[in-house]
Amino acid sequence: MDIKKVAKLSRLNLCDEELKALETDFELILNYFGQIAEVETNEVEPLRTPVEINLSLRPDLAEDWENKSQALEGAPEAQFNQYKVPPVV
Template sequence: MAITRADVEKVALLARLQLTDGELKMMTTDLSQIVTYVDLLAEVDTEGVEPMAHAVEVSNVFAEDEVRPSLPREQALANAPGRNERGYLVPPVLGG
């Protein structure tokens, strides 16, 4: 399965990645190769094989509903690129 330049442009937009013309070309080639390689799996006969929803054969792992201490606000906000005394500050997103 070949990946087109348009595919890469769409995925880059969804991932909010800005790619140069050269990068777009390179990605189109690389991703095509990766997807073509994975396509090998299509040769396997999966008739009657139950689809796998998860990589590990474990289920029902729960935590009890108990409150545990949260981070102090100062610590929570410590790494924020922008902040005030209460919260994170981000560029305006109104109408976004």
């Protein structure tokens, strides 16, 4: 890998000692990626999350509420028995 080219593209001004250290770091990183690429994953099912989460959710049902006026008391502005909000563009 041409470390000087990578440093130039990244707009980094590095001395020779820093370039050598960066080259060593890149080699280690690329070796780790190589090790990961060698892992056999054909029998592994994809995960959405690393930990299974079982949420107990209530049914989402609309309910009639008797005291609508109490809910609207805290509204800065109400119209037609609903909260009135500024338009969003």
